Amino acid sequence: MRNVIEVTGLRCRYGDFEAVRGIDLEVAEGELFALLGTNGAGKTTTMETLEGLRAPSAGTVRVLGVDPFADRDTIRARAGIMLQESGFPADLTVAEMVRLWSRDAGDALDRLDLAHRRDVRIKQLSGGERRRLDLVLALLGRPELLFLDEPTTGLDPESRRRTWDVVRGLLAEGTTVVLTTHYLEEAESLAHRLAIMDRGAVAVSGTLVDVLAAQPARIVFDMPGRLGVEALPMLAGDVVHEPSGRVEVRTRELQDDLGVLLAWADREGHRLSRLVATHASLADVFHRTKEAA
Numbered sequence: 001m002r003n004v005i006e007v008t009g010l011r012c013r014y015g016d017f018e019a020v021r022g023i024d025l026e027v028a029e030g031e032l033f034a035l036l037g038t039n040g041a042g043k044t045t046t047m048e049t050l051e052g053l054r055a056p057s058a059g060t061v062r063v064l065g066v067d068p069f070a071d072r073d074t075i076r077a078r079a080g081i082m083l084q085e086s087g088f089p090a091d092l093t094v095a096e097m098v099r100l101w102s103r104d105a106g107d108a109l110d111r112l113d114l115a116h117r118r119d120v121r122i123k124q125l126s127g128g129e130r131r132r133l134d135l136v137l138a139l140l141g142r143p144e145l146l147f148l149d150e151p152t153t154g155l156d157p158e159s160r161r162r163t164w165d166v167v168r169g170l171l172a173e174g175t176t177v178v179l180t181t182h183y184l185e186e187a188e189s190l191a192h193r194l195a196i197m198d199r200g201a202v203a204v205s206g207t208l209v210d211v212l213a214a215q216p217a218r219i220v221f222d223m224p225g226r227l228g229v230e231a232l233p234m235l236a237g238d239v240v241h242e243p244s245g246r247v248e249v250r251t252r253e254l255q256d257d258l259g260v261l262l263a264w265a266d267r268e269g270h271r272l273s274r275l276v277a278t279h280a281s282l283a284d285v286f287h288r289t290k291e292a293a
């Protein structure tokens with residue numbers, strides 16, 4: 001698969017302060033790449049560099065085969081950009097704003113549930129509606145590469161799901177997407193590949209599957225009766241018995257340990273109430289990253 005973005009040794013300075021400290025990134029055609037990190041980690045600075053809005057202090061950046069800062073025309077023609085904050089003319093209506101950008105809004109207003117707000121002035125839109133309008137505008141011209149900087153901040157759960165559906169539709173059509181978000185479940189549901197930044201550096205990166213598989217999975221249940229952990233069968237994972245009676249098994253052998261546990265419960269006639277078995281979440285990976293820092 002062709003790389004749409006290649007970044008090597010990227011550094012970005014604001015005066016004496018180095019916000020991005022030598023990062024490497026690759027984004028393949030047609031994938032969704034999530035750039036995650038704590039506040040101030042350097043995500044927006046990196047995105048702005050990829051979008052051609054900022055020159056790097058050092059390193060090389062290739063986007064769609066060009067240097068995005070030197071060749072902004074290429075980026076403008078082929079990429080859609082949804083910034084973290086947009087400065088729309090507040091007195092224009094939604095329809096006027098869309099016409100200003102393009103003759104053909106296609107069904108983007110419909111897809112993002114804004115068609116009924118066409119004649120409303122931008123200043124009268126709710127925060128969530130404005131965010132959806134940002135996305136509509138980024139989609140005009142059917143870009144092959146889309147930058148989404150915190151696209152669902154301020155959206156209610158239904159609008160967020162609708163936005164995810166739109167993004168999934170774009171991926172199915174072959175669009176490449178670079179996303180930043182503070183909602184880890186958003187990245188977990190959409191990303192093929194991700195990087196977690198911490199204070200200007202990449203702390204973790206890889207495919208979503210590999211990043212999650214690197215952390216132990218978890219089995220949680222209420223210990224039956226008044227049994228102690230010594231009653232449990234031999235498990236590969238570490239067992240923690242909370243005073244509340246809840247047991248947590250952290251394991252790299254989820255399927256095997258779950259099988260042993262269920263066979264034991266069956267044999268002994270126990271019910272494991274509130275049983276949950278789950279692979280690691282991005283939230284687990286994120287917290288580990290912060291603990292390790």
Ligand SMILES: Nc1ncnc2c1ncn2[C@@H]1O[C@H](COP(=O)(O)OP(=O)(O)OP(=O)(O)O)[C@@H](O)[C@H]1O
Nearest residue numbers: 014015017019037038039040041042043044045046
């Ligand atoms: N114009 C600027 N001048 C000086 N420092 C800046 C400027 N813009 C950003 N910074 C600093 O650079 C660092 C990285 O900022 P950046 O906005 O890239 O982080 P971020 O990961 O996007 O954070 P957030 O999640 O809060 O949006 C922060 O410490 C920030 O204070």
